[in-house]
Amino acid sequence: xxQMALHRGSVLGAGFVGATGKCYxxxxxxxxxxxxxxxxxxxxxxxxxQLRDVMPDPLGDHYVVVAxxxxxxxxxxxxxxxxxxADFNTHQARRILSRLGFTVGRRSRESPLASPDRPGPHxxxxxxxxxxxxxxxxxxxGLEVLVAADTPEAVLGWLERHNQQADAMFRVPGxxxxxxxxxxx
Amino acid sequence: MRFPYKxxxxxxxxxxxxxxxxxxxxxxxxxxxxxxxxxxxxxxxAGWVAHAAGIDLTxxxxxxxxxxxxxxxxxxxxxxxxxxxxxxEAPVWFCDPWPLAFHLxxxxxxxxxxxxxxxxxxxxxxITPEA
Numbered sequence: 266x267x268q269m270a271l272h273r274g275s276v277l278g279a280g281f282v283g284a285t286g287k288c289y290x291x292x293x294x295x296x297x298x299x300x301x302x303x304x305x306x307x308x309x310x311x312x313x314x315q316l317r318d319v320m321p322d323p324l325g326d327h328y329v330v331v332a333x334x335x336x337x338x339x340x341x342x343x344x345x346x347x348x349x350x351a352d353f354n355t356h357q358a359r360r361i362l363s364r365l366g367f368t369v370g371r372r373s374r375e376s377p378l379a380s381p382d383r384p385g386p387h388x389x390x391x392x393x394x395x396x397x398x399x400x401x402x403x404x405x406x407g408l409e410v411l412v413a414a415d416t417p418e419a420v421l422g423w424l425e426r427h428n429q430q431a432d433a434m435f436r437v438p439g440x441x442x443x444x445x446x447x448x449x450x
Numbered sequence: 451m452r453f454p455y456k457x458x459x460x461x462x463x464x465x466x467x468x469x470x471x472x473x474x475x476x477x478x479x480x481x482x483x484x485x486x487x488x489x490x491x492x493x494x495x496a497g498w499v500a501h502a503a504g505i506d507l508t509x510x511x512x513x514x515x516x517x518x519x520x521x522x523x524x525x526x527x528x529x530x531x532x533x534x535x536x537x538x539e540a541p542v543w544f545c546d547p548w549p550l551a552f553h554l555x556x557x558x559x560x561x562x563x564x565x566x567x568x569x570x571x572x573x574x575x576x577i578t579p580e581a
Contacts, residue, residue: 385466386454386573396459404480417498424479433471435483436551438458442518443551444465 296364300342301352309365312345319344320414323427327355330368333397334413338362338369400439404431413437451534455573456483458551468568468575469552475530476503483552486566486575490556493531493540494524496548505529507544518549531559536579538563 294309313332321336328335338358339350359369379388391408398413402420405411411431412423424431438444456469471481474495482499494517500507510525524543531540540559555561567576 383464384573385457385464387457389457389464391457392459392464395457399459417496418502421477421480421502429479431480433483434480435469438460438465438551441460442549444458444460444467 294366296361298361300346300357300361301348303346303348305346307345307361307365309367312341312365312367315345316341320412320419320423323411323429324372325355326371327359328370328372329359329362330370395437398437400437400443402434402436404429404434406430406432451536451577453575453577455570455575456552466573467552468570470533470555470575470577472553472555473532474499474503475532476505478532481532484555485550485552486560486568487554487556488561490554491558492526492556493542493554493559494545494556495542495553496550497525497544497546498548499553500525500527500542500544503529505544513543515545517545520547520549522547533564533577536564538579 295307297304297306299305316331316334316336319336321334322340324335324337327338329338329341330336331341338355339353341362342348342353342358343350363369379390381388383389385392387408394408394410395403395405398410401413401415402417403410403413404420404424406429411429412420414420414423417434417436420434423429436443453470455466458465458467468486469483470486472484473481477499482495484493484495499505505527507525507527510527512523512525514521514523516522522545524545526541526543528539529542531538531542540563542559563580565578565580569576
């Protein structure tokens with residue numbers, strides 16, 4: 266059960282949702298939410314800080330982007346509230362995070378478009394999917410990036426913890442040397 | 451076995467490389483992307499792979515060479531590798547530092563064992579084990 270209430274002294278803004286009065290935004294970066302009969306004051310900057318060193322769990326269909334990383338919405342809400350993930354659903358988590366100003370999305374609705382003008386077996390689609398991870402280690406299944414991290418050990422640890430099998434692991438090139446082996450002049 | 455070329459992003463242009471995923475014993479959850487390097491004499495992998503896979507390099511043969519403008523120390527071990535459904539035992543030189551995005555498959559530890567056809571025009575790799 267989730268409700269979001271108006272924070273005392275705050276201004277009701279564009280965050281109002283529906284006529285039932287259940288969902289309000291306190292400010293552009295704060296909401297007060299009632300989840301599983303408990304009240305929580307959630308702050309976007311604080312959430313980003315708490316997630317700074319947290320690797321995303323395997324994604325389902327839904328995700329939220331925090332500091333450039335995609336997380337399952339329920340992972341984020343569970344982490345910042347301490348609640349069990351069974352205490353709320355994905356749509357509730359998405360709604361709160363969206364109100365906090367985070368980008369939320371569905372993976373099944375997105376697909377970088379292959380271009381017939383570009384070379385390659387996937388017409389540039391794979392390169393485009395990898396581009397945001399330049400310089401980082403990734404584990405890939407199909408064309409999708411399962412996990413990205415700054416060290417190969419972190420990627421391996423994530424695969425082990427989440428019992429995931431990758432198709433390939435490598436470092437996404439961040440420069441010409443990494444991609445080709447050609448030494449800088 | 452057939453594999454597509456790997457599309458790797460670049461700043462001004464993307465890189466299309468004939469690279470395949472090779473599983474190393476001990477870290478089979480994460481097959482390592484390896485470039486088919488016909489000019490390489492040996493299989494050369496990043497040093498962290500040996501550590502992660504629990505491969506003991508104590509008392510291993512050691513040599514120094516230059517890759518990507520870096521002088522790297524390489525130590526040799528015999529390792530079980532798997533490509534698709536084919537598993538073989540091959541010497542691998544584990545290198546530190548390792549500047550590349552992928553590892554290298556060379557003559558001694560790979561091409562000796564496989565018949566490889568690169569079809570660059572259609573970005574496809576065909577690999578069959580040697581009889």
